Amino acid sequence: MSNTMWGGRFASEPAAVMAEINASIDFDRRLYRQDVAASKAHAQMLAKQGIISAEDADQIGHGLDAVLAEIEGGTFEFSRALEDIHMNVESRLKALIGSAAGRLHTARSRNDQVATDFRLYVRDAIDEIESQLVGYQRALAETALAHAGTIMPGFTHLQTAQPVTFGHHLLAYVEMAARDRGRFADARKRLNECPLGSAALAGTSFPIDRAMTARALRFDRPTANSLDAVSDRDFVLETLSAAAIASMHLSRFAEEIVIWTSPLVGFLKLSDAFTTGSSIMPQKRNPDAAELVRAKSGRVIGALGALLIVMKGLPLAYQKDMQEDKEGAMDALSALSLSLAAMTGMVRDMTPDTAKMHAAAGQGFSTATDLADWLVRVLKMPFRDAHHVTGRIVQVADKAGLDLAALPLDALQAVEPRITEAVYQVLSVENSVGSRKSLGGTAPGNVEAQAKLWLDRLGSGRP
Numbered sequence: 001m002s003n004t005m006w007g008g009r010f011a012s013e014p015a016a017v018m019a020e021i022n023a024s025i026d027f028d029r030r031l032y033r034q035d036v037a038a039s040k041a042h043a044q045m046l047a048k049q050g051i052i053s054a055e056d057a058d059q060i061g062h063g064l065d066a067v068l069a070e071i072e073g074g075t076f077e078f079s080r081a082l083e084d085i086h087m088n089v090e091s092r093l094k095a096l097i098g099s100a101a102g103r104l105h106t107a108r109s110r111n112d113q114v115a116t117d118f119r120l121y122v123r124d125a126i127d128e129i130e131s132q133l134v135g136y137q138r139a140l141a142e143t144a145l146a147h148a149g150t151i152m153p154g155f156t157h158l159q160t161a162q163p164v165t166f167g168h169h170l171l172a173y174v175e176m177a178a179r180d181r182g183r184f185a186d187a188r189k190r191l192n193e194c195p196l197g198s199a200a201l202a203g204t205s206f207p208i209d210r211a212m213t214a215r216a217l218r219f220d221r222p223t224a225n226s227l228d229a230v231s232d233r234d235f236v237l238e239t240l241s242a243a244a245i246a247s248m249h250l251s252r253f254a255e256e257i258v259i260w261t262s263p264l265v266g267f268l269k270l271s272d273a274f275t276t277g278s279s280i281m282p283q284k285r286n287p288d289a290a291e292l293v294r295a296k297s298g299r300v301i302g303a304l305g306a307l308l309i310v311m312k313g314l315p316l317a318y319q320k321d322m323q324e325d326k327e328g329a330m331d332a333l334s335a336l337s338l339s340l341a342a343m344t345g346m347v348r349d350m351t352p353d354t355a356k357m358h359a360a361a362g363q364g365f366s367t368a369t370d371l372a373d374w375l376v377r378v379l380k381m382p383f384r385d386a387h388h389v390t391g392r393i394v395q396v397a398d399k400a401g402l403d404l405a406a407l408p409l410d411a412l413q414a415v416e417p418r419i420t421e422a423v424y425q426v427l428s429v430e431n432s433v434g435s436r437k438s439l440g441g442t443a444p445g446n447v448e449a450q451a452k453l454w455l456d457r458l459g460s461g462r463p
Contacts, residue, residue, distance in 0.1 A: 023081075023084070024085075024326070025083060026080070028084050030330055031118065032071045033068070034117040034118075034120035034124070036068045037217065038117055039104060039113075040060075041212075041213045041217050044057055044216065045208060045209050046106055046107065050207075056103050060093065060097065060100060063093045063096045067092050076088075079091070086114065108199055109199045109200035109230070112200075112230050115229060116195050118236070118326060119192075122235055122236060122239050125239070126187065126188045127188075129184060129336060132341065138458045139344050139348050141170075141455050142451075143350075144166075144447060144450075144451040145448060146167075147170070147354075148167040148444045149165060150167065150357060150358075151166075152164060152357035152358070153357070153360045153366060154442070162432065163362070163367070163442075166352055166357060167451060168442040170347075171447065171451060173249065180245060180246040186242075187238040187241075191235035194210065195223045195229035196213045196222075198223060198229035198230050200317075201226060201316075227317045233311055236325050237304065237307055240304040240307060243303075244300050244303075246336060247301065247339060250297065250340065251293060254291070255290075255294055257290040258287050258290050258291060261275075261287045266356045267357050270285075270290075270349055270351075275287055275288065276288045289342045290342075296335040297339075299331060300336055303328035303332035310322070362429045365394045368393075368394055369390075370431070370432045371390045372386040372389075373386075373426070374426045375390065378423075379416075379419075393411075393412060393415050393416075396415065397411075405427040409421060
């Protein structure tokens with residue numbers, strides 16, 4: 001027997017493999033709240049416009065509430081034979097209230113129905129991720145404030161470059177998360193148009209009020225073109241793009257946590273809450289949470305690429321290919337949410353080894369730039385000349401096995417006779433960090449002020 005929800009044109013059942021490939025209920029059941037909400041708004045609008053009776057609309061509304069309660073209570077039986085969440089809900093609604101359920105689908109199609117449901121789902125996901133990003137930023141900023149003066153090496157090419165503070169390093173990720181929030185906010189703003197009422201592709205001949213349903217579902221406005229409304233998946237792509245970039249940012253930090261928690265580096269320790277052991281090596285403490293955050297970025301980035309490939313060859317309007325928009329996107333947004341929770345937890349859990357950080361900050365001739373700057377500032381050398389002189393001094397120190405601050409004055413003067421004892425004031429990591437007072441620099445006062453500024457902004461709810 002063919003599907004009773006759409007099968008009037010069909011005389012026999014689909015092949016088993018057709019039923020298997022066509023069904024989406026295994027993943028789009030997650031749209032149940034959005035589907036019920038959109039259906040209730042649609043029924044209320046139909047009644048107001050006199051397209052269905054108020055009595056039928058009331059029955060539909062009460063019936064949809066009952067369906068929602070069953071799903072949330074775990075008693076609803078989903079059927080793969082009914083393909084998707086829309087037909088599952090409508091079929092159960094018919095069983096509960098009878099023929100009035102058949103009026104619900106007036107002036108709409110599954111095409112505009114799924115486009116509306118999925119916009120609502122993505123919007124809800126963005127709101128949740130926004131909240132998580134704020135929590136992540138707050139954890140970073142609070143830790144940055146506590147370590148505004150904790151000195152560590154800064155790196156370029158993963159080689160020791162110049163001393164920075166741990167707080168300054170953490171605030172870099174606060175800035176990244178702020179840009180992530182901005183991208184999600186932009187995506188949310190653009191997706192917040194309501195496709196409902198676009199029907200299959202051409203609109204409807206019924207006198208519907210699309211502005212009413214848009215308002216009821218907290219959209220800014222209805223979509224302007226019915227063809228675009230049912231075939232657009234830019235809102236998913238843009239959200240996945242924001243998610244991919246955010247996930248990449250988390251992965252970069254996760255990679256640093258993996259490196260820093262290694263005994264070879266030892267900058268950080270994570271507690272039992274965010275590490276695991278080995279089945280054979282009893283001494284191991286593995287940063288698995290960070291490693292999994294690093295790995296999950298591949299799933300998020302992959303979902304974006306997969307959907308771009310699905311969409312790139314589709315003519316207008318709706319194509320069944322678009323059913324592939326949901327499973328990957330839902331997985332990606334869930335993976336990002338889980339990664340944010342894990343990273344926020346690790347930031348609050350991590351304990352820096354400040355002594356190791358400080359010791360490492362002085363290695364690798366990290367104050368060489370301070371020496372060059374001193375030559376420019378005090379001896380009035382052109383910077384390129386100062387760079388060359390400093391390079392020769394580093395070579396001397398390297399051969400002697402000494403840091404710059406431990407190099408005798410006569411060794412410095414053998415390269416540049418005008419150097420005085422005053423140069424040692426800039427060769428310590430403390431003085432190096434303290435001197436970086438330019439806007440955005442790593443000086444502890446800067447870091448403290450910036451961390452407080454961020455905590456104020458995050459506390460007030462401003463972006």
